[in-house]
Amino acid sequence: MTYLDPLADLIRSCLPPDAAPPADSAALFRIYAVLLEAKGEQVTDEDVHNAWSAWMQSVDSSHAALIPFFDLPPETRAFDAPYAEAIREAARQIRRSSGHERP
Template sequence: MNAYLTEDAHLVRSLLPPTAQPPGDDDALFLGYAVLMRAKGLGTTAEDVHDTWAAWVLGRDPHHPAIVPFDDLPADAQAMDLPYVQAIHAAARQRTADRARSR
């Protein structure tokens, strides 16, 4: 079985700063972040990260107060998505470098 998305999810997680506090039992969330990394790469935005999180949390807590459009979040809640954007960008750069080295 090819586990490329799982590997990318682990890469994104490994590139988070120590101050980031991902929720527990979040493997499916990081698979979503891996898809963002592969589909949008450096074009991934904080809104993309929030939307991915919102889709993930809908299955866990459909009444979570932060399931609103990104622009409707307070600035401190928006800022919580930035470390994930940075990790996704770093993972995209690393995967691009890996592909260049393997050619």
């Protein structure tokens, strides 16, 4: 376990109840933890798709969604939104707990 695992767990805890992360996705959430560290509240749905694509390439390199974000149909792009929002919420929680919250 590294410093990324608690961040990955925090992101997972910020997902809405109806989100269904892929099975065996610990490595994916570690990549999302890197996005949290690098981009925080500025993370985009496209960033999440790119992270997912990097992970999916090692899981199923023939997956139909392994194309650039803006080439995906809108209904497929929508799958990335809850993960991006979970990363942004995790960033907000970290900011609040660190005492750097603006009044």
